[in-house]
Amino acid sequence: MERRKMGARGGLxxxxxxxxxxxxxxTMARAAEEQEKHFTVSGKPVVTLNNIVNGRIEVKSWKNAExxxxxxxxxxxxxxxxEQVGDRIEINAxxxxxxxxxxxxxxxxxxxxxxxxxxxxxxxxxxxxxxxxQVNGDMKLQSVAGDVxxxxxxxxxxxxxxxxxxxxxxxxxxxxxxxxxxxxxxxxSSPTSLNLMTxxxxxLYDGEFRRMGLYTMNSGRGLVEVxxxxxxxxxxxxxTYRGVVDNQAPExxxxxxxxxxxxxxxxxxxxxxxxxxxxARVEVSSYSGTIRxxxxx
Amino acid sequence: xxxxxxxxVLEQEGLSPxxxxxxxxxxxxxxxxxxxxxxxxIVVAAKRIPAEENPPERVWVSLRAxxxxxxxxxEAKVAAELVAAEPWWQGLAPFLRPRMLAMVSAGxxxxxxxxxxxxxxxxxxxxxxxRSAPPAVTQxxxxxxxxxxAPAPLQPAAxxxxxxxxMKKQPGRTISGANKPPQIRESTTALGPSPSxxxxxxxxxxxxxxxxxxxxxxxxxxxxxxALRENLRTxxxxxxECKARLKENPGDRLTQEYLNMALQQKAELLGAMMDSRGxxx
Numbered sequence: 286m287e288r289r290k291m292g293a294r295g296g297l298x299x300x301x302x303x304x305x306x307x308x309x310x311x312t313m314a315r316a317a318e319e320q321e322k323h324f325t326v327s328g329k330p331v332v333t334l335n336n337i338v339n340g341r342i343e344v345k346s347w348k349n350a351e352x353x354x355x356x357x358x359x360x361x362x363x364x365x366x367x368e369q370v371g372d373r374i375e376i377n378a379x380x381x382x383x384x385x386x387x388x389x390x391x392x393x394x395x396x397x398x399x400x401x402x403x404x405x406x407x408x409x410x411x412x413x414x415x416x417x418x419q420v421n422g423d424m425k426l427q428s429v430a431g432d433v434x435x436x437x438x439x440x441x442x443x444x445x446x447x448x449x450x451x452x453x454x455x456x457x458x459x460x461x462x463x464x465x466x467x468x469x470x471x472x473x474s475s476p477t478s479l480n481l482m483t484x485x486x487x488x489l490y491d492g493e494f495r496r497m498g499l500y501t502m503n504s505g506r507g508l509v510e511v512x513x514x515x516x517x518x519x520x521x522x523x524x525t526y527r528g529v530v531d532n533q534a535p536e537x538x539x540x541x542x543x544x545x546x547x548x549x550x551x552x553x554x555x556x557x558x559x560x561x562x563x564x565a566r567v568e569v570s571s572y573s574g575t576i577r578x579x580x581x582x
Numbered sequence: 583x584x585x586x587x588x589x590x591v592l593e594q595e596g597l598s599p600x601x602x603x604x605x606x607x608x609x610x611x612x613x614x615x616x617x618x619x620x621x622x623x624i625v626v627a628a629k630r631i632p633a634e635e636n637p638p639e640r641v642w643v644s645l646r647a648x649x650x651x652x653x654x655x656x657e658a659k660v661a662a663e664l665v666a667a668e669p670w671w672q673g674l675a676p677f678l679r680p681r682m683l684a685m686v687s688a689g690x691x692x693x694x695x696x697x698x699x700x701x702x703x704x705x706x707x708x709x710x711x712x713r714s715a716p717p718a719v720t721q722x723x724x725x726x727x728x729x730x731x732a733p734a735p736l737q738p739a740a741x742x743x744x745x746x747x748x749m750k751k752q753p754g755r756t757i758s759g760a761n762k763p764p765q766i767r768e769s770t771t772a773l774g775p776s777p778s779x780x781x782x783x784x785x786x787x788x789x790x791x792x793x794x795x796x797x798x799x800x801x802x803x804x805x806x807x808x809a810l811r812e813n814l815r816t817x818x819x820x821x822x823e824c825k826a827r828l829k830e831n832p833g834d835r836l837t838q839e840y841l842n843m844a845l846q847q848k849a850e851l852l853g854a855m856m857d858s859r860g861x862x863x
Contacts, residue, residue, distance in 0.1 A: 339803065392803070411806045429854065430809035447813045447851060465813040465847055484820055484844060505820055505840055526827075526836045553836050572824075572840045 318360040322367050324352040329422065330372040332400055333407040337379045338363055338392040341413035341431070346402040346420050358394035365394060405440075432467075450486065468507065476500075483507060487574075491581075494519045494565035502569045509569050510577040518561030527573040530556045534580035583607045588614045597622060619856040622790070623849060787821060790848050810855050817848045 324330075330352055334342060340358070352374055356365050367376040378394040395413070400406075406424040408415055413431045417424065423441045426433050428449040435442065437455040444451050444460075450467040453460065456474040460481075468486035471479065475493035479500045487507040494500065494517050502509050513519070515537065523530050532538055538558040556578075569576050583603040588611075591604050597618075600608070608614050649655045824841035828834065 339805065411803060412809070429806050445850075447854065448809050463847070465851065466816050482843065484847060485816055503840075503843070505844070524836065526834070526840075570836070572820075572836070 317357040320354075320356050320365060322354045324354070324367075324369045324374050326350050326352060326372045326374075326401065328372050329403045329405065330374060330401060331405040331407070332374045332376075332398065334376045334396060334398070334409065335378070336394060336396065336408075336410040336413075337377075338394050339412045340378070340394040340396065340410060342396045342398070342408050342410055342415045344398045344400060344406060344408070344415075344417045344420060346404070346418070347399050348402065350401055351399075352401070352404075353399040355397040356394055359392065362392050363394045493517070494567065496564040498565040500565060500567045502567075503571070504574050505572045507571070507574045508577065509571050509574060510579060511567065511569060512579045512581050513560065514581050516561070517565075518563060519559075519565040519567045520563040521556070521558045521560065521567045521569070521578070523556045523569040523576045523578065524553050525555075525571040525574070525576050526553050528554075528571045529575045530554050531575055531577040532556060532558075533578060537580055538578060585611060585614055589617070592618070592621060597625060615856050619853050623853065787825070787845060790845060790852065810851065814848070814851055814855075817844050817851065820844050821848065 327350065332344075332352060334354075336342060338358075354367060354374075354376055356376075356378070358365065358378070362381055363378055364381050365376065365378045367374065369375075376396070378396075380392045382392055393413075400420060402419065403421050405422040406417065406420065406426070408417075408424070409427040410431055411429045413428075415426050415428055415431060415433045416436075417426070417434070417438050418436045419438070421439045424438070425443045425445075427445045429447045431446070431449045433444050433446065433449055433451045435444075435451070435453045435456055438453075439457040441459040442453075442456070442461065444462045444464075446464045446467045448466045449464065451462050451464070451469045452472070453470070453474055454472045456471070456476060458476060459478040460471070460474075460476045462469050462481045462483070464483045464486055466485045467483055468488065469481045469483065470489045470491075471481070472489075472491050475495055477495050477498050479490070479498070479502070481488050481490075481502045481504075483503075484505040485507055486504060488502045488504050488509045489512075490500065490502060490510070491512040494513070496518070500519075502511070511521075513534075521538070538556075538560065540556060540558060556576075558578075583606070585607075588600075588604050588607050591600060608618060646655070821841060821844045824837050824844065827837045828841065831837070
């Protein structure tokens with residue numbers, strides 16, 4: 286009886302050891318592998334990062350003429366290649382996992398880039414955040430399901446997502462956003478040109494209107510909200526087919542009755558207003574969503 | 583089935599629903615998927631090219647007057663004086679050189695394209711139109727260099743909009759005075775889509791549907807595959823809604839613009855689905 290108890294206890298110890306060893310091995314296998322690469326540049330670099338797997342990309346700037354790329358990924362699962370030709374740096378991350386339709390796999394590679402302040406960027410990832418801070422230069426940012434956050438960037442910025450959203454704070458220059466279900470928030474920014482387009486996402490513009498600027502915002506089914514201040518100067522045209530134009534500042538924005546306007550559709554509801562001298566042009570449209578015009582306090 | 587067989591099927595039967603063997607081959611062959619994606623993109627793009635159309639005479643007249651007013655082209659007599667010294671046919675010689683001919687042809691095509699777009703899209707407020715800049719004529723009453731010649735005093739801070747202010751602002755926004763550039767007359771008829779444009783919506787949608795039906799399952803990455811599928815569903819629903827509205831009201835420009843936008847996005851999404859499938863190997 287005693288011997289049987291001893292045997293059972295020993296078996297438990299062995300089982301525990303096996304479980305512990307298995308867990309440790311799994312943890313070791315999952316431990317992220319970090320790589321850091323340095324690229325010296327002379328002028329304005331062009332950095333292309335094509336992340337075919339999941340993962341986030343963070344880009345920050347510094348004053349050095351050097352690009353530093355730090356990547357973290359599960360060892361043996363992701364291949365990361367980086368090459369430099371002059372001031373052009375190209376980084377590719379691809380999965381080493383065998384494809385199988387029956388067992389979908391999730392492979393991740395995260396990147397942190399430090400680049401000179403004046404840098405052109407072309408970044409692409411599947412899921413995971415793309416974050417760019419304080420970089421001046423043209424950029425094209427693409428993501429399937431990851432969000433894109435921009436802080437204090439300038440240049441001609443193109444953002445394309447399927448369902449990822451855009452948050453842009455303190456941005457200047459030209460901004461072009463195209464998404465199917467992603468939303469866009471433009472905050473404390475003063476772009477010279479803006480083109481936001483989403484099928485079902487929402488749009489919020491809470492920035493400045495520059496003289497001669499062109500601001501276009503279209504959403505198929507989402508809410509489009511535009512905020513302005515009393516001192517702003519713009520011509521606003523808001524059109525919706527099946528939604529509502531909600532002018533929350535009727536005391537300031539009175540419909541422009543003196544100019545002949547062409548209705549885009551006999552069924553559409555439109556609002557044409559001029560604020561100040563009408564220096565900027567703001568065109569907002571929605572298919573079935575609400576358009577809301579709000580004056581800041 | 584091999585790659586060349588798939589190519590033959592595509593060549594003979596187009597993008598119509600592909601046979602099962604071809605679809606099985608597409609599941610395994612990245613090159614053929616790329617070929618299918620390229621063909622679909624080409625077909626969609628080709629259907630969106632508008633048929634050649636001659637702009638009305640008033641457009642040419644207005645364009646010429648506008649270019650003259652802005653000093654971009656001169657009076658006809660100046661040109662006549664310049665060529666008077668030589669026989670007229672010698673003046674044509676440079677234009678008959680192949681390179682010059684190509685440039686002139688390209689220029690004519692560009693102008694015709696621009697005019698086509700301007701006559702069909704400037705009067706709408708939908709997504710495609712919103713990108714175009716407002717015509718210069720409506721921006722200001724002054725000629726382009728008037729600001730330099732006589733700088734206006736600084737305007738006070740923008741006042742609140744009132745009926746009076748609007749009335750004050752209008753003279754500055756309409757054309758008056760001796761130097762007034764020619765006004766482009768407004769069209770008396772609403773510019774609706776041409777029958778070919780209307781047909782192209784349906785055809786583009788059909789091509790995209792065929793591509794979608796031949797599409798292998800998207801990425802192996804579950805999160806990405808789900809996101810792509812979800813967005814495809816969203817677009818299909820939106821496209822169906824727009825089509826239903828167009829059936830009720832075929833001339834509705836805003837619905838057409840949104841349908842156009844959704845079809846473009848669907849074409850790009852299908853491309854992305856193929857990319858995501860192919861790029862993981």
